[in-house]
Amino acid sequence: xxxxxxxxxxxxxxxxxxxxxxxxxxxxxxxxxxxxxxxxxxxxxxxxxxxxxxxxxxxxxxxxxxxxxxxxxxxxxxxxxxxxxxxxxxxxxxxxxxxxxxxxxxxxxxxxxxxxxxxxxxxxxxxxxxxxxxxxxxxxxxxxxxxxxxxxxxxxxxxxxxxxxxxxxxxxxxxxxxxxxxxxxxxxxxxxxxxxxxxxxxxxxxxxxxxxxxxxxxxxxxxxxxxxxxxxxxxxxxxxxxxxxxxxxxxxxxxxxxxxxxxxxxxxxxxxxxxxxxxxxxxxxxxxxxxxxxxxxxxxxxxxxx
Numbered sequence: 613x614x615x616x617x618x619x620x621x622x623x624x625x626x627x628x629x630x631x632x633x634x635x636x637x638x639x640x641x642x643x644x645x646x647x648x649x650x651x652x653x654x655x656x657x658x659x660x661x662x663x664x665x666x667x668x669x670x671x672x673x674x675x676x677x678x679x680x681x682x683x684x685x686x687x688x689x690x691x692x693x694x695x696x697x698x699x700x701x702x703x704x705x706x707x708x709x710x711x712x713x714x715x716x717x718x719x720x721x722x723x724x725x726x727x728x729x730x731x732x733x734x735x736x737x738x739x740x741x742x743x744x745x746x747x748x749x750x751x752x753x754x755x756x757x758x759x760x761x762x763x764x765x766x767x768x769x770x771x772x773x774x775x776x777x778x779x780x781x782x783x784x785x786x787x788x789x790x791x792x793x794x795x796x797x798x799x800x801x802x803x804x805x806x807x808x809x810x811x812x813x814x815x816x817x818x819x820x821x822x823x824x825x826x827x828x829x830x831x832x833x834x835x836x837x838x839x840x841x842x843x844x845x846x847x848x849x850x851x852x853x854x855x856x857x858x859x860x861x862x863x864x865x866x867x868x869x870x871x872x873x874x875x876x877x878x879x880x881x882x883x884x885x886x887x888x889x890x891x892x893x894x895x896x897x898x899x900x901x902x903x904x905x906x907x908x909x910x911x912x913x914x915x916x917x918x
Contacts, residue, residue: 613632613633613634613706613707613708614629614630614631614632614706615629615630615631615632615670615703615705615706615707616628616629616630616670616671616672616705616706616894616897616915617629617630617632617668617669617671618659618667618668618669618671619667620667621661622659622660623659624656624659624899624901624902624905626659627659627901629894629895629897632670632706634708635703635708635709635710636681636710637681637682637686637710637711638683638684638710639683639684639685640683640684640686641686641699641710641711641712642679642682642683642686642689642695642697642710642711643679643680643681643682643683643708643711644675644676644677644678644679644695644697644708644709644711645677645678645680645707645708646675646676646677646704646705646706646708647675647676647677647678647723647727647916647917648675648676648677648722648723648724648726648727648914648915648916649674649675649676649706649709649727649894649917650672650673650674650675650704650727650729650730650731650912650914651672651705651900651901651904651912651915652673652731653904655671655672655901655904656901656904656905658671659901669702670701670703670705671702671703671704671705671897672702672703672704672705672706672709673698673700673702673704673730673731674696674697674698674729674730674731675699675704675705675709675711675727676694676695676696676697676723677694677695677917678692678693678695679692679693693716694716694723695714695716695717696714696717696726696730696872697711697712697713697714697872698711698712698713698714698730698731698734698872699713700712705894705915705917706894706917707917713869714872715872715873715876716876717876718876718877718879718880719880721879723916724888724891724916725886725888727914728765728886728911728914729872729876729879729886730872732766732769732886732912733769733868733871733872733874733875734863734868734869734872735847735863736766736767736769736773736871737868737870737871737874737875738861738863738866738867738868739766739770739823739847739861740770740773740774740777740823741868742845742859742861743757743821743845744821746821746842746844746845746859751777752777752778752779752821753777753779754779754780755779755820755821756779756780756781756815756819756820756821757774757779757781757782757819757820757822757823758781758782758784758811758819758821758823758834758837758838759771759774759782759783759784759798759822759823759825760803760822760823760824760826760828760830760834761785761824761825761826761827761828761848762781762783762784762785762793762796762798762800763783763785763786763789763792763793763910764825764826764910765911765912766847767785767825767826768793768796768885768886769875769884769886770823770825771783771793771796771797771798772796772878772883772884772885773875775796775797775798776878780799781797781799782799782800782801782811782814782815782819783798783799783800783801784800784801784802784803784807784826785800785801785803786802786803787802790802792910796885799814801814803826803830807833808833808836808837811837812837818836818838818839819837820838821838821843821844821845822834822835822838822843822844823845823846823847824844824847824848824849824852824858825847825848826848827846827847827848827849827852829849831844831846831849831853831855831856831858832856835856835858841856841857841858844858844859845858845859845860845861846858846859846860846861847860886911886912887910887911887912888911888912888913889910889911889912889913890903890909890913890914891913891914891915891916892913892914892915892916893915893916893918894915894916894917894918896915897915900913900915
Protein backbone atom coordinates (compact mmCIF):
# COMPACT_ATOMS: atom_id res chain seq x y z
CA UNK A 613 0.00 0.00 0.00
CA UNK A 614 1.03 3.62 -0.50
CA UNK A 615 1.88 5.54 2.69
CA UNK A 616 3.56 8.76 3.76
CA UNK A 617 6.95 8.31 5.41
CA UNK A 618 10.23 10.04 6.14
CA UNK A 619 13.62 8.38 6.60
CA UNK A 620 15.54 11.40 7.87
CA UNK A 621 14.66 14.46 9.91
CA UNK A 622 14.35 17.84 8.25
CA UNK A 623 12.00 20.07 6.30
CA UNK A 624 8.94 19.05 4.29
CA UNK A 625 11.22 17.88 1.48
CA UNK A 626 12.11 14.72 3.47
CA UNK A 627 8.54 13.42 3.12
CA UNK A 628 7.91 10.74 0.52
CA UNK A 629 5.23 8.30 -0.55
CA UNK A 630 6.46 4.72 -0.25
CA UNK A 631 5.12 1.18 -0.59
CA UNK A 632 4.58 -0.62 2.73
CA UNK A 633 3.07 -4.02 3.64
CA UNK A 634 -0.68 -4.04 4.20
CA UNK A 635 -1.69 -3.99 7.90
CA UNK A 636 -4.32 -6.35 9.33
CA UNK A 637 -6.53 -5.79 12.37
CA UNK A 638 -6.05 -7.60 15.66
CA UNK A 639 -8.97 -8.61 17.87
CA UNK A 640 -11.22 -5.65 18.61
CA UNK A 641 -9.84 -3.60 15.71
CA UNK A 642 -10.99 -2.82 12.18
CA UNK A 643 -9.23 -1.86 8.97
CA UNK A 644 -10.44 0.87 6.67
CA UNK A 645 -9.69 1.81 3.11
CA UNK A 646 -8.68 5.40 3.85
CA UNK A 647 -10.40 8.22 1.99
CA UNK A 648 -9.12 11.08 4.15
CA UNK A 649 -6.61 11.52 6.98
CA UNK A 650 -6.07 14.40 9.37
CA UNK A 651 -2.87 16.43 9.60
CA UNK A 652 -1.73 17.74 12.99
CA UNK A 653 1.07 19.90 14.37
CA UNK A 654 2.62 16.76 15.86
CA UNK A 655 3.29 15.58 12.31
CA UNK A 656 5.82 18.29 11.54
CA UNK A 657 7.26 18.09 15.04
CA UNK A 658 7.95 14.41 14.42
CA UNK A 659 9.39 15.20 10.99
CA UNK A 660 11.72 17.74 12.57
CA UNK A 661 12.97 15.22 15.12
CA UNK A 662 11.38 17.01 18.08
CA UNK A 663 9.41 13.99 19.28
CA UNK A 664 10.07 10.35 18.39
CA UNK A 665 13.62 9.56 17.33
CA UNK A 666 13.27 6.29 15.44
CA UNK A 667 13.60 6.19 11.65
CA UNK A 668 11.87 5.69 9.31
CA UNK A 669 8.55 7.02 10.56
CA UNK A 670 5.03 6.98 9.16
CA UNK A 671 2.50 9.66 10.07
CA UNK A 672 -1.07 10.10 11.22
CA UNK A 673 -3.38 8.79 13.94
CA UNK A 674 -6.83 9.66 12.54
CA UNK A 675 -8.65 8.79 9.34
CA UNK A 676 -12.03 8.32 7.72
CA UNK A 677 -12.92 5.67 5.20
CA UNK A 678 -14.76 2.45 4.46
CA UNK A 679 -14.44 -0.70 6.57
CA UNK A 680 -12.78 -3.48 4.57
CA UNK A 681 -11.60 -5.94 7.24
CA UNK A 682 -12.78 -6.85 10.75
CA UNK A 683 -10.75 -8.13 13.68
CA UNK A 684 -12.05 -10.94 15.88
CA UNK A 685 -14.90 -9.95 18.17
CA UNK A 686 -15.99 -6.83 16.28
CA UNK A 687 -19.77 -6.82 15.86
CA UNK A 688 -20.83 -3.16 15.78
CA UNK A 689 -19.73 -2.44 12.20
CA UNK A 690 -19.81 -4.29 8.89
CA UNK A 691 -17.69 -4.40 5.77
CA UNK A 692 -18.61 -1.37 3.66
CA UNK A 693 -19.62 0.92 6.54
CA UNK A 694 -18.41 4.54 6.51
CA UNK A 695 -16.51 5.22 9.74
CA UNK A 696 -14.07 7.68 11.24
CA UNK A 697 -11.64 6.90 14.01
CA UNK A 698 -8.18 6.71 15.45
CA UNK A 699 -5.48 4.11 15.92
CA UNK A 700 -2.14 3.83 17.73
CA UNK A 701 0.11 2.81 14.84
CA UNK A 702 0.85 6.32 13.56
CA UNK A 703 0.27 5.33 9.95
CA UNK A 704 -3.10 6.85 9.06
CA UNK A 705 -1.75 8.82 6.10
CA UNK A 706 -1.87 5.77 3.88
CA UNK A 707 -4.22 3.73 1.73
CA UNK A 708 -5.12 1.38 4.60
CA UNK A 709 -5.26 2.03 8.37
CA UNK A 710 -6.13 0.09 11.52
CA UNK A 711 -8.65 1.73 13.87
CA UNK A 712 -8.90 0.89 17.56
CA UNK A 713 -11.64 3.50 18.20
CA UNK A 714 -14.28 4.52 15.69
CA UNK A 715 -17.74 5.97 15.13
CA UNK A 716 -20.12 6.01 12.17
CA UNK A 717 -19.75 9.03 9.91
CA UNK A 718 -22.90 11.15 10.35
CA UNK A 719 -25.15 11.33 7.28
CA UNK A 720 -24.29 14.28 5.09
CA UNK A 721 -20.71 14.53 6.38
CA UNK A 722 -18.03 13.79 3.79
CA UNK A 723 -14.80 11.90 4.44
CA UNK A 724 -12.66 15.04 4.67
CA UNK A 725 -14.90 16.66 7.27
CA UNK A 726 -15.03 13.42 9.24
CA UNK A 727 -11.25 12.94 9.21
CA UNK A 728 -10.85 16.33 10.87
CA UNK A 729 -12.64 15.16 14.02
CA UNK A 730 -10.87 12.47 16.08
CA UNK A 731 -7.75 14.21 17.43
CA UNK A 732 -9.49 17.57 17.79
CA UNK A 733 -12.50 16.14 19.62
CA UNK A 734 -10.39 14.02 21.97
CA UNK A 735 -7.94 16.80 22.81
CA UNK A 736 -10.70 19.34 23.46
CA UNK A 737 -12.81 16.99 25.58
CA UNK A 738 -9.80 15.76 27.57
CA UNK A 739 -8.64 19.32 28.23
CA UNK A 740 -12.08 20.35 29.50
CA UNK A 741 -12.29 17.24 31.70
CA UNK A 742 -8.92 18.04 33.23
CA UNK A 743 -9.70 21.74 33.48
CA UNK A 744 -12.77 20.86 35.51
CA UNK A 745 -10.64 18.69 37.78
CA UNK A 746 -8.57 21.75 38.69
CA UNK A 747 -11.53 23.45 40.35
CA UNK A 748 -13.44 22.46 43.46
CA UNK A 749 -16.33 21.43 41.26
CA UNK A 750 -15.87 19.55 37.99
CA UNK A 751 -19.15 21.02 36.76
CA UNK A 752 -18.41 23.80 34.26
CA UNK A 753 -21.96 25.15 34.28
CA UNK A 754 -22.07 28.83 35.18
CA UNK A 755 -18.29 29.19 35.16
CA UNK A 756 -16.39 31.65 32.99
CA UNK A 757 -13.59 30.02 31.00
CA UNK A 758 -10.97 31.91 29.02
CA UNK A 759 -9.81 29.88 26.01
CA UNK A 760 -6.61 31.20 24.49
CA UNK A 761 -6.53 30.29 20.80
CA UNK A 762 -10.25 29.65 20.52
CA UNK A 763 -10.56 29.95 16.73
CA UNK A 764 -8.27 27.06 15.78
CA UNK A 765 -9.45 23.49 15.35
CA UNK A 766 -8.96 22.38 18.96
CA UNK A 767 -9.93 25.79 20.29
CA UNK A 768 -13.22 25.95 18.40
CA UNK A 769 -14.05 22.38 19.47
CA UNK A 770 -13.26 23.21 23.11
CA UNK A 771 -15.34 26.38 22.85
CA UNK A 772 -18.40 24.52 21.58
CA UNK A 773 -18.06 21.67 24.07
CA UNK A 774 -17.55 24.07 26.99
CA UNK A 775 -20.62 26.09 26.02
CA UNK A 776 -22.51 22.81 25.71
CA UNK A 777 -21.52 22.09 29.33
CA UNK A 778 -23.01 25.38 30.41
CA UNK A 779 -19.88 27.52 30.64
CA UNK A 780 -19.49 31.11 29.54
CA UNK A 781 -16.51 31.19 27.17
CA UNK A 782 -14.31 34.19 26.47
CA UNK A 783 -12.20 33.28 23.48
CA UNK A 784 -9.02 34.91 22.17
CA UNK A 785 -8.36 35.17 18.44
CA UNK A 786 -7.07 37.57 15.82
CA UNK A 787 -9.22 40.41 14.49
CA UNK A 788 -10.37 38.41 11.47
CA UNK A 789 -11.78 35.59 13.64
CA UNK A 790 -13.86 37.63 16.08
CA UNK A 791 -17.12 37.12 14.19
CA UNK A 792 -16.41 33.39 13.85
CA UNK A 793 -16.01 33.02 17.62
CA UNK A 794 -19.21 34.95 18.21
CA UNK A 795 -21.01 32.57 15.83
CA UNK A 796 -19.91 29.67 18.06
CA UNK A 797 -21.44 31.37 21.09
CA UNK A 798 -18.22 32.67 22.64
CA UNK A 799 -17.47 36.22 23.78
CA UNK A 800 -14.57 37.13 21.46
CA UNK A 801 -11.54 39.17 22.46
CA UNK A 802 -8.51 40.14 20.37
CA UNK A 803 -5.24 38.67 21.57
CA UNK A 804 -2.01 40.66 21.89
CA UNK A 805 -0.81 43.51 24.10
CA UNK A 806 -3.44 44.60 26.59
CA UNK A 807 -5.29 41.27 26.53
CA UNK A 808 -5.70 41.14 30.31
CA UNK A 809 -7.35 44.56 30.39
CA UNK A 810 -9.71 43.61 27.55
CA UNK A 811 -10.70 40.41 29.35
CA UNK A 812 -11.36 42.33 32.58
CA UNK A 813 -13.59 44.72 30.64
CA UNK A 814 -15.70 41.65 29.81
CA UNK A 815 -15.31 39.93 33.18
CA UNK A 816 -14.25 42.44 35.87
CA UNK A 817 -13.48 39.78 38.45
CA UNK A 818 -11.29 37.80 36.10
CA UNK A 819 -12.21 34.26 35.00
CA UNK A 820 -12.78 31.01 36.86
CA UNK A 821 -10.56 28.88 34.61
CA UNK A 822 -8.22 29.37 31.65
CA UNK A 823 -7.33 26.94 28.89
CA UNK A 824 -4.29 27.61 26.71
CA UNK A 825 -4.62 26.11 23.23
CA UNK A 826 -2.32 28.49 21.36
CA UNK A 827 0.87 28.01 23.38
CA UNK A 828 1.98 31.56 22.57
CA UNK A 829 3.70 32.35 25.85
CA UNK A 830 0.94 34.13 27.77
CA UNK A 831 0.60 31.72 30.70
CA UNK A 832 1.54 34.47 33.22
CA UNK A 833 -1.38 36.60 32.00
CA UNK A 834 -3.73 33.61 32.15
CA UNK A 835 -2.57 32.80 35.69
CA UNK A 836 -3.28 36.37 36.76
CA UNK A 837 -6.73 36.40 35.16
CA UNK A 838 -7.71 32.99 36.59
CA UNK A 839 -6.46 33.72 40.10
CA UNK A 840 -3.55 31.31 40.17
CA UNK A 841 -1.70 28.59 38.28
CA UNK A 842 -4.00 25.94 39.79
CA UNK A 843 -6.83 27.27 37.62
CA UNK A 844 -4.93 27.13 34.31
CA UNK A 845 -4.26 24.24 31.95
CA UNK A 846 -2.32 24.15 28.67
CA UNK A 847 -2.28 21.64 25.84
CA UNK A 848 0.45 23.44 23.90
CA UNK A 849 3.16 24.93 26.14
CA UNK A 850 5.01 22.18 28.01
CA UNK A 851 8.00 24.40 28.84
CA UNK A 852 5.79 27.22 30.08
CA UNK A 853 3.75 24.77 32.14
CA UNK A 854 6.91 23.59 33.88
CA UNK A 855 8.17 27.13 34.43
CA UNK A 856 4.92 28.49 35.88
CA UNK A 857 3.47 25.48 37.70
CA UNK A 858 0.61 25.00 35.24
CA UNK A 859 -0.80 21.58 34.42
CA UNK A 860 0.06 20.31 30.96
CA UNK A 861 -2.56 18.04 29.41
CA UNK A 862 -1.21 14.91 27.78
CA UNK A 863 -2.97 11.84 26.48
CA UNK A 864 -0.82 9.27 28.23
CA UNK A 865 -2.77 9.92 31.43
CA UNK A 866 -5.96 8.62 29.80
CA UNK A 867 -7.76 9.70 26.66
CA UNK A 868 -11.31 10.97 26.23
CA UNK A 869 -12.36 8.12 23.95
CA UNK A 870 -16.01 9.06 24.41
CA UNK A 871 -15.44 12.33 22.53
CA UNK A 872 -15.62 11.04 18.95
CA UNK A 873 -19.08 9.42 19.14
CA UNK A 874 -20.26 12.39 21.21
CA UNK A 875 -19.13 14.93 18.62
CA UNK A 876 -20.42 12.79 15.73
CA UNK A 877 -23.83 12.80 17.39
CA UNK A 878 -23.70 16.56 17.94
CA UNK A 879 -22.86 17.08 14.27
CA UNK A 880 -25.77 14.89 13.24
CA UNK A 881 -28.02 17.09 15.41
CA UNK A 882 -26.59 20.29 13.93
CA UNK A 883 -25.08 21.27 17.29
CA UNK A 884 -21.38 21.20 16.40
CA UNK A 885 -19.24 22.38 13.52
CA UNK A 886 -15.57 22.07 12.66
CA UNK A 887 -14.34 23.69 9.44
CA UNK A 888 -11.77 22.01 7.23
CA UNK A 889 -9.19 24.63 6.34
CA UNK A 890 -7.68 23.00 3.28
CA UNK A 891 -7.34 19.58 1.65
CA UNK A 892 -4.41 18.08 -0.25
CA UNK A 893 -3.88 14.87 -2.21
CA UNK A 894 -1.74 12.41 -0.26
CA UNK A 895 1.14 12.92 -2.68
CA UNK A 896 1.16 16.64 -1.78
CA UNK A 897 1.85 15.99 1.90
CA UNK A 898 4.95 18.21 1.83
CA UNK A 899 2.82 21.20 0.80
CA UNK A 900 0.32 20.37 3.56
CA UNK A 901 3.16 20.61 6.07
CA UNK A 902 4.32 23.93 4.65
CA UNK A 903 0.81 25.38 4.92
CA UNK A 904 0.33 23.98 8.41
CA UNK A 905 3.60 25.33 9.71
CA UNK A 906 2.78 28.79 8.32
CA UNK A 907 -0.15 29.04 10.74
CA UNK A 908 -2.20 31.00 8.24
CA UNK A 909 -5.11 28.60 7.72
CA UNK A 910 -8.14 28.44 10.04
CA UNK A 911 -9.50 24.93 10.31
CA UNK A 912 -8.07 21.46 10.01
CA UNK A 913 -5.77 20.31 7.22
CA UNK A 914 -6.74 17.00 5.63
CA UNK A 915 -5.05 14.65 3.16
CA UNK A 916 -7.24 12.96 0.54
CA UNK A 917 -6.41 9.40 -0.49
CA UNK A 918 -7.67 8.46 -3.94
